Amino acid sequence: MARYSPSIQNLISSLSKLPGIGGKSAQNIAFHILSMDDAEAASLTEAITTARTSTKRCSVCQNFTDRDPCPICSDAQRDKTTVLVVETPRDVSTFERAREYNGLYHVLHGVFDPMKNKSISDTTISDLLKRLAEHSEITEVIIATNQTAEGNATALYLSRILEPSGITVTRLASGLPMGSDIEYADDLTLMNALRGRITLAGGKKD
Amino acid sequence: MARYSPSIQNLISSLSKLPGIGGKSAQNIAFHILSMDDAEAASLTEAITTARTSTKRCSVCQNFTDRDPCPICSDAQRDKTTVLVVETPRDVSTFERAREYNGLYHVLHGVFDPMKNKSISDTTISDLLKRLAEHSEITEVIIATNQTAEGNATALYLSRILEPSGITVTRLASGLPMGSDIEYADDLTLMNALRGRITLAGGKKD
Numbered sequence: 001m002a003r004y005s006p007s008i009q010n011l012i013s014s015l016s017k018l019p020g021i022g023g024k025s026a027q028n029i030a031f032h033i034l035s036m037d038d039a040e041a042a043s044l045t046e047a048i049t050t051a052r053t054s055t056k057r058c059s060v061c062q063n064f065t066d067r068d069p070c071p072i073c074s075d076a077q078r079d080k081t082t083v084l085v086v087e088t089p090r091d092v093s094t095f096e097r098a099r100e101y102n103g104l105y106h107v108l109h110g111v112f113d114p115m116k117n118k119s120i121s122d123t124t125i126s127d128l129l130k131r132l133a134e135h136s137e138i139t140e141v142i143i144a145t146n147q148t149a150e151g152n153a154t155a156l157y158l159s160r161i162l163e164p165s166g167i168t169v170t171r172l173a174s175g176l177p178m179g180s181d182i183e184y185a186d187d188l189t190l191m192n193a194l195r196g197r198i199t200l201a202g203g204k205k206d
Numbered sequence: 207m208a209r210y211s212p213s214i215q216n217l218i219s220s221l222s223k224l225p226g227i228g229g230k231s232a233q234n235i236a237f238h239i240l241s242m243d244d245a246e247a248a249s250l251t252e253a254i255t256t257a258r259t260s261t262k263r264c265s266v267c268q269n270f271t272d273r274d275p276c277p278i279c280s281d282a283q284r285d286k287t288t289v290l291v292v293e294t295p296r297d298v299s300t301f302e303r304a305r306e307y308n309g310l311y312h313v314l315h316g317v318f319d320p321m322k323n324k325s326i327s328d329t330t331i332s333d334l335l336k337r338l339a340e341h342s343e344i345t346e347v348i349i350a351t352n353q354t355a356e357g358n359a360t361a362l363y364l365s366r367i368l369e370p371s372g373i374t375v376t377r378l379a380s381g382l383p384m385g386s387d388i389e390y391a392d393d394l395t396l397m398n399a400l401r402g403r404i405t406l407a408g409g410k411k412d
Binding site: 003004005006007008010011014015018019020021025027028029030031032033034035036041043044045047048049050051052054055064065066067088089090093096097109 | 209210211212213214216217219220221224225226227231233234235236237238239240241242247249250251253254255256257258260261270271272273294295296299302303315
């Protein structure tokens with residue numbers, strides 16, 4: 001005998017395809033959904049549908065937005081000369097939360113990842129190149145892809161194709177995170193921290 | 207400026223109301239949903255709607271089912287003299303997985319929990335009493351509510367109101383779980399394990 005009826009089984013398997021939802025939590029959520037009152041359930045499915053229909057990509061930075069251009073791209077207060085390139089829309093909100101950056105963004109919606117069959121054309125790199133060609137006021141591209149093999153490969157690719165344009169291409173510093181113990185740092189992080197060391201006194205960074 | 211557009215924010219807050227979904231995973235899931243293709247998104251919302259419309263409560267045991275009575279209640283092979291009382295439909299599937307129990311079930315869909323404003327009338331205890339009155343073949347009720355204050359209060363309540371009926375009312379044993387270290391056992395578990403100790407040789411259980 002099946003453990004659950006087919007429709008419940010189907011709901012559980014749909015839920016377990018969502019990121020971070022394992023089998024146990026999919027079951028928990030499925031039974032929670034079955035126990036909801038009608039209004040609550042309708043508001044959940046409506047939230048999904050509405051978010052999907054009202055959300056598009058900003059034609060400038062490719063971030064998810066409900067109006068085009070997005071609030072960041074259309075904000076006159078922001079520095080239009082710098083573009084920070086991130087992998088996902090979530091990274092934009094992470095930078096916005098830190099309140100440290102006042103330039104514009106470009107969301108790649110992916111990285112170069114041969115293992116997952118993701119090529120450069122699966123990212124919005126071509127939109128970025130078009131944007132840089134059209135907006136000559138952009139003088140610096142900061143690459144803020146993740147410190148992973150895929151993120152680094154994408155950063156390397158971007159720096160190579162942007163080199164002829166004369167635009168300054170930078171990459172976020174890699175090193176020891178704040179509050180971390182050197183004892184527990186991995187070799188690559190230590191190597192990057194050493195190579196990227198900064199001079200505190202007497203002389204210049206080598 | 208809001209971190210996300212209102213419709214994305216609404217989706218994130220709907221998702222974070224689901225059990226076990228924190229703020230971070232709600233964001234992850236929301237962006238995953240926004241990145242889905244249309245067919246995938248439709249199958250998710252349809253799974254929710256279909257599971258809700260096709261699932262009802264079994265009129266006998268109150269478990270979620272797509273046909274009434276449910277497969278377990280209508281299974282001629284099962285022992286009709288014993289009813290195991292659980293808090294949730296998930297508990298039924300946990301017992302079924304263990305393949306140790308061949309009787310019937312009764313799903314309370316809740317427990318007596320004054321802190322969460324849940325009274326006895328929020329459970330299906332009245333359905334259980336009606337069922338026991340109608341089915342005189344039932345001779346034992348096994349209470350398998352959780353080993354929590356609420357589960358124990360509900361078990362106590364049930365045992366009190368079933369006492370005059372003459373039906374045998376039992377409770378699952380409480381003690382040390384298999385594979386556990388006594389060193390890490392909490393005081394209540396140790397106390398229950400001691401009180402419920404079983405005789406291995408020479409004499410009877412006290």
